[in-house]
Amino acid sequence: MGQAYGIPVVSPDADVQPYAGFWLRFAAYLIDSIVLFVIQMALAAAVILMDPGDLRAFLNVAPVGWALTWAYFAVLESSPLQGTVGKHALGLYVADVYGDPIGLGRASARYLLKLLSTFLLMAGWIMAAFTPRKQALHDLVARTVVLRKLPPALPWPAAETANLDEYWDGRQWVSRSQLEAQR
Helix, strand or coil: CEEECCEEECCCCCCCCCECCHHHHHHHHHHHHHHHHHHHHHHHHHHHHHCCCCHHHHHCHHHHHHHHHHHHHHHHHCCCCCCCHHHHHCCEEEEECCCCCCCHHHHHHHHHHHHHHHHCCCHHHHHHHCCCCCCCHHHHHHCEEEEECCCCCCCCCCHHHCCCCEEECCCCEEEHHHHHHHC
C-alpha cells in the first residue's frame, strides 16, 4: 500500500479500501443525528422550563438549533479530529481530495451543500454508493472525501529477513563487496 496525495493507495483487489462507503457513512450520520437530537431537545426543554408561555422564545429554538447543527458539523470536521462524533466512532474522517485536512470554510460549504444533496430527493446522498471514491454530491462540489482510518502498513519484507548485502543509500545501490573494497 502506497500513498498518493496523502491518501492511502490500495490495489483494487485488496480487502480494505480507504474510502468510506454509503452504509458506513449512513451509520455515522445516524449517530450524529442522535447526538444532535439530544442536544436540541435539552435546549428546547430549557426554553420551555424558563418561560412556559412564551411562544416567541420557543420559536427562537429553531434558528439556534440550526446554528448548533452547522457548528457541530463544520467545527468538528475542520478540527484536528477531522470528523464528527459519529465519524470518529466508526473510524472515519473528512479530508480534501488530496488527503489533507479541510478548513472551516470548506467544512461550512460542505455542510451547506448537504442541503442540495437533500433537496434533490436524497439523490445527492445516494451518489456515495456509486461514485468511485464514494463521494456524495456535497463531497464532489466541495472537493472532499470521507476516508477510513486504515491500520498502518507493515514493512515488507520484514526487517529481520531482509537481505542487506545490497541496499540503497539514498543516491545509489551499494553492495557489501563495494564497501569492503573501499576499506
